[in-house]
Amino acid sequence: MHKLWASTYKELLLLSRDLGGLAILFVMPLVLVVTITLIQDSTFRSINDNKIPILWVDYDKGEVSKNIRDGLAESNSFNIIEKESDKEAKELVFKGKYQLAIVIPTNLSSELEKKVNLNVEGLLSKFGLDQEIPESQKVDLDKKEVILYFDPATQMAFKNSIKNGIDKMIFKIETQTIYKAFQSQITDDESEAIFDTGSFITFKEITPTIGENEIIPNSVQHNVPAWTLFAIFFIIVPLSINMVKEKSQGTFVRLRTNPVSYLTVLGGKTLVYLSVCLIQFGLMLAIGVYLLPTLGLASLDVSGKIPQLFLVAIFAGLAAIGLGLLLGTVAKTQEQSAPFGATFVVILAALGGVWVPVFIMPQFMQTLSNLSPMNWGLNAFYDVFLRDVGIIDLVPELTLLFVFFVITTAISILYNERKNAV
Amino acid sequence: MIQISQLSKKYKNAEEYSVLKLDLKISEGEIFGLLGPNGAGKTTLISMLSSLIKPTSGNFSINGLTFQKNGNQLRQLIGIVPQEYALYPTLTAYENLYYLGSMYGLKGRRLKEKINFHLEVLGLEKFSRKKLDTFSGGMKRRVNLIASILHDPKVLFLDEPTVGVDVQSKNVIIDHLKKLNTLGTTIVYTSHHLNEAEQFCTRVAIIDHGKIIVEGAPKNLISQYPEAHNLEDVFLTLTGKALRDHA
Numbered sequence A: 001m002h003k004l005w006a007s008t009y010k011e012l013l014l015l016s017r018d019l020g021g022l023a024i025l026f027v028m029p030l031v032l033v034v035t036i037t038l039i040q041d042s043t044f045r046s047i048n049d050n051k052i053p054i055l056w057v058d059y060d061k062g063e064v065s066k067n068i069r070d071g072l073a074e075s076n077s078f079n080i081i082e083k084e085s086d087k088e089a090k091e092l093v094f095k096g097k098y099q100l101a102i103v104i105p106t107n108l109s110s111e112l113e114k115k116v117n118l119n120v121e122g123l124l125s126k127f128g129l130d131q132e133i134p135e136s137q138k139v140d141l142d143k144k145e146v147i148l149y150f151d152p153a154t155q156m157a158f159k160n161s162i163k164n165g166i167d168k169m170i171f172k173i174e175t176q177t178i179y180k181a182f183q184s185q186i187t188d189d190e191s192e193a194i195f196d197t198g199s200f201i202t203f204k205e206i207t208p209t210i211g212e213n214e215i216i217p218n219s220v221q222h223n224v225p226a227w228t229l230f231a232i233f234f235i236i237v238p239l240s241i242n243m244v245k246e247k248s249q250g251t252f253v254r255l256r257t258n259p260v261s262y263l264t265v266l267g268g269k270t271l272v273y274l275s276v277c278l279i280q281f282g283l284m285l286a287i288g289v290y291l292l293p294t295l296g297l298a299s300l301d302v303s304g305k306i307p308q309l310f311l312v313a314i315f316a317g318l319a320a321i322g323l324g325l326l327l328g329t330v331a332k333t334q335e336q337s338a339p340f341g342a343t344f345v346v347i348l349a350a351l352g353g354v355w356v357p358v359f360i361m362p363q364f365m366q367t368l369s370n371l372s373p374m375n376w377g378l379n380a381f382y383d384v385f386l387r388d389v390g391i392i393d394l395v396p397e398l399t400l401l402f403v404f405f406v407i408t409t410a411i412s413i414l415y416n417e418r419k420n421a422v
Numbered sequence B: 001m002i003q004i005s006q007l008s009k010k011y012k013n014a015e016e017y018s019v020l021k022l023d024l025k026i027s028e029g030e031i032f033g034l035l036g037p038n039g040a041g042k043t044t045l046i047s048m049l050s051s052l053i054k055p056t057s058g059n060f061s062i063n064g065l066t067f068q069k070n071g072n073q074l075r076q077l078i079g080i081v082p083q084e085y086a087l088y089p090t091l092t093a094y095e096n097l098y099y100l101g102s103m104y105g106l107k108g109r110r111l112k113e114k115i116n117f118h119l120e121v122l123g124l125e126k127f128s129r130k131k132l133d134t135f136s137g138g139m140k141r142r143v144n145l146i147a148s149i150l151h152d153p154k155v156l157f158l159d160e161p162t163v164g165v166d167v168q169s170k171n172v173i174i175d176h177l178k179k180l181n182t183l184g185t186t187i188v189y190t191s192h193h194l195n196e197a198e199q200f201c202t203r204v205a206i207i208d209h210g211k212i213i214v215e216g217a218p219k220n221l222i223s224q225y226p227e228a229h230n231l232e233d234v235f236l237t238l239t240g241k242a243l244r245d246h247a
C-alpha cells in the first residue's frame, strides 16, 4: 500500500513538473467544448433565425403565385426579394449572389383555373349533370412551368427540399382549385361550403416530456457530455507518453528490478490520471453551468444529477485510463503512441456518437458504435441528463466501462510479462 | 553467495549465444570484476542475475534464492546500478531517491536519513533539491548509484558505474563502494577501466564471446603471464587487438 501511495505521489510530481502538458490537459478540452458548442449552436440557429434570401419573379400576379408566395413567407425561412425580369434574376443566381430564384410563368392562375374548369365540366357532363361543352372551348392549353434557378454551389439537400416544398404547394393549389370548380358548378352560393379544403392529414410531433417541459437535448446538453467524454479519453495521449518516457529514461527497467509489481506501478498512474479526469470533468460542468449561459447559450442543468454524473465520469475515466495503460505498455516510442493515441480517440469518438448521433448512422456503423466505450459513456450521460435516471439504471453502462478497464489493464500486465521474457 | 551453473542466453533474433554455458561462483564479501571487450556478454550476464532478462538455459542462485521461487525476496536482497541512468529528469535528486527507496519498502524518517547520508558521502547534499536534468553526467551517475543502495543490498550489481565520469567523481564512487563492501555488501561490477579494476577488485573474470576465459585475483593473473605488467597486458594477450564491433 505504501508503494502505491509513493507511486501515486511520484506521478503527481511528474505531472506538476510538466506545466505545458498540464495546461494542454486542462485548457484544451475546455476550449474545445466552448468552441464546438458555439459552432453547433449557431448552425442550429442559422437554420432557425437567419432567413435565406431568394429572388422572386412573378409574371402571373394571380391567385396561384400569391399562394406560393404566401407559402414561402409562412415557412419563415426565406427573405423574398422581388425582381422584374427573369433574365436579371437568373444572372444574379448564376453569379452566386443568391442561392435560388423562382420564376412564376404568365397567366399561371388563369390557365390553371381554365384547365380545371374544363376538366370538371367534362367530368360532370359525363354524368349528365351539365350541358354539352361547346366545341370552341376544347382548346389545348399549354403546360405551365414554374422555373427554379439554383446556384450551382447549392447543396443537393437544399435543392430537394425546395423542390418538394414548391411541388407540395402547387399540388395543394391545384386541389383547391378543383374543389372550387366543383363547388361553383354544383352550387351558386359561394359561402356554402361543400368541401372542406383544409388538409385532412397533418403532423404533430410528440416528444417525451417531464411535466410541462419537452426533453430534447439542446446543443449544450449534447456537447458538454460528448466533448467531456472526448476530453476524458484524450487522457490516453499524455498517459501513454508518460509511460513511453519511463521506458526511454530507463526508469521502467529499474522498476522491474525493484520488488514492486507492475500492477502497483499502473495503480499509481491510474489514481493520478483518474483525479485529472475528475477535475477536468468538474471544470467542464462548471463551464456548462456558468460560462455558456453568458455566451448566450442554454445553461446546463445539473441540479440533483451531480452524484450520477461523477459516477459516470469515474467509470468513463477508468475505461480511458485502461486504454492509455495498454497503449503505453505496447508502444515503444512517443512517435508511436502520440499520433496513434490521438487518432484512435477521434475514431472512438466518431464511432461513439460524439460528432454525429448514433441513430442517424448507417445500420452497420450503429452496430459498430456499440463497441466504442465512448458510446457507453455517452449513453450513460444522456441517461442522466435527459432521462433523469437513478444510479441503478446506470449499472449496465458502468459495468461495461469497468470491464473494459479491467480487460485493458489485464492485457497490459500480461503483455508486459511476456515481453520481458526475452 | 552467487552460484551460476551452465548459464546461457541467446537473444530472440540473435544468431549466436551472448552468454554460453557459464559457470561461476562468487563468495560473500568479494568485489568481483567482470571484464571483457565490447559485446562480450557482461551486460547480458548482469541482466540475467538481476532478473531483467530470462536465461535461455542453465540456472543460478543468489544466497540460495532464485527468481522463479523467491522473486520479490531476491529483488529486495540485491541492488542493480544500470549502465544507463535510470532516473526521472524532472524530479529532484531527493524526490527520485525518495520514490525509488519507497519501492524497496523504505519509508519515513529511516528513508530520509538514508538518502541524506548517501547524498552527503557522495558530495551531493547541496544539490538534493535540484532537478536531475540540471545535473552533470558525473552527478547523475552518483544519484543513479544511491538509488540502488538505499535498501542496503546484500549483493550489488553495477554495470560500468564509472563510465563517463571525471577522476574525482570516480574516486568518490569507488571509495563509497569499498566502504559498502566492508559493511558487508558483495559487489559484482563490470568495467572497461582495467587499472581501476586491478586496484578495486578482489577477483576478476575476463569474458569473451559469452565465456569466461580466465578468472582469479588480479595479482595472480598478472604473475601468470611473464610479459604482463598489469591487468591490461593480460587482457590484450587474451582477447587480442582486433576491434569487436558486431551486432
Ligand SMILES: Nc1ncnc2c1ncn2[C@@H]1O[C@H](COP(=O)(O)OP(=O)(O)OP(=O)(O)O)[C@@H](O)[C@H]1O
Pocket (backbone or CB within 6 Å): B011, B012, B013, B014, B018, B036, B037, B038, B039, B040, B041, B042, B043, B044, B045, B246, B247
Ligand atoms: N536485446 C538484444 N538482442 C539481440 N542481441 C543482443 C541484445 N543485447 C545484446 N545483444 C548482443 O549480445 C552480445 C553481448 O552484448 P552485451 O551487451 O552483453 O555486451 P557487453 O559485454 O555488455 O558489451 P559493452 O562492453 O559494449 O557494454 C552482443 O553481441 C550484442 O550484440
Ligand SMILES: [Mg+2]
Pocket (backbone or CB within 6 Å): B042, B043, B044, B083, B159
Ligand atoms: Mg554492457
